[in-house]
Amino acid sequence: MIETKDLKKIYGDHVVLNGINETIQKGEKVVVVGPSGSGKSTFLRCLNLLEMPTSGEVWFEGNNITDPKCDINKLRQKMGMVFQQFNLFPHLSVKENITLAPIKLLGMKKEEADKKAIELLTRIGLQDKADAYPNQLSGGQKQRIAIIRALAMNPDVMLFDEPTSALDPEMVGEVLELMKELADAGMTMVVVTHEMGFAREVATRVMFIDEGQVKEQNTPEEFFRNPQNPRLKDFLSKVL
Ligand code: ADP
Ligand code: MG
Numbered sequence: 001m002i003e004t005k006d007l008k009k010i011y012g013d014h015v016v017l018n019g020i021n022e023t024i025q026k027g028e029k030v031v032v033v034g035p036s037g038s039g040k041s042t043f044l045r046c047l048n049l050l051e052m053p054t055s056g057e058v059w060f061e062g063n064n065i066t067d068p069k070c071d072i073n074k075l076r077q078k079m080g081m082v083f084q085q086f087n088l089f090p091h092l093s094v095k096e097n098i099t100l101a102p103i104k105l106l107g108m109k110k111e112e113a114d115k116k117a118i119e120l121l122t123r124i125g126l127q128d129k130a131d132a133y134p135n136q137l138s139g140g141q142k143q144r145i146a147i148i149r150a151l152a153m154n155p156d157v158m159l160f161d162e163p164t165s166a167l168d169p170e171m172v173g174e175v176l177e178l179m180k181e182l183a184d185a186g187m188t189m190v191v192v193t194h195e196m197g198f199a200r201e202v203a204t205r206v207m208f209i210d211e212g213q214v215k216e217q218n219t220p221e222e223f224f225r226n227p228q229n230p231r232l233k234d235f236l237s238k239v240l
């Protein structure tokens with residue numbers, strides 16, 4: 001579904017991604033971990049070209065999206081993204097947040113988009129919040145709405161950048177639970193997180209990024225039981 005070829009991102013003389021060659025297959029749930037500043041967000045943002053790589057290629061569903069001739073906007077619609085800070089539009093109601101992109105980008109009729117929004121809200125038990133505004137919601141509610149807003153576009157892959165890091169601890173569980181449901185439903189997912197329990201339980205593969213490179217990756221069982229790279233051992237000793 002996604003392939004990166006010698007992906008590099010350099011800011012000035014700061015090499016943030018230093019040649020990443022990775023393939024993400026349909027249905028995989030890849031959890032990305034690593035120290036702060038190691039390039040995890042940059043990697044994720046290069047996958048849907050929120051950041052333009054300095055060199056190298058990103059392929060998505062058979063298209064080289066780093067090719068200037070590629071219509072990235074069409075393809076990006078197939079890649080849902082969820083951020084640490086929710087990024088809901090504060091001046092739009094919950095329902096308007098969810099229906100905006102399907103109406104504007106997919107040309108969906110308002111009635112159809114509304115119906116889908118209510119279906120998605122019902123799925124997460126927040127149908128009564130359809131006309132509320134983001135500032136009337138808890139952090140956990142905001143993030144779950146950000147997730148279903150992405151789902152309203154019927155993406156083929158979901159990218160999550162520390163989706164629970166800005167939440168009060170008591171709200172982390174409800175967001176991870178929704179992500180787990182998505183995983184169980186077969187969604188292809190790339191998740192940057194510090195939630196090692198989620199990695200153990202949900203990941204098909206855990207990837208350790210350090211200094212802009214994938215230093216080690218494995219099934220969660222092996223990754224946590226038998227880490228090889230000294231930097232990974234050190235990282236795990238701090239987070240587990
Ligand atoms: P992580 O998500 O692993 O914490 P990031 O990908 O956010 O790491 O950042 C990796 C490095 O790239 C950091 O040192 C950060 O300061 C730097 N960086 C990220 N974005 C920019 C930018 N727009 N301009 C300059 N440096 C950046
Ligand atoms: Mg980050």
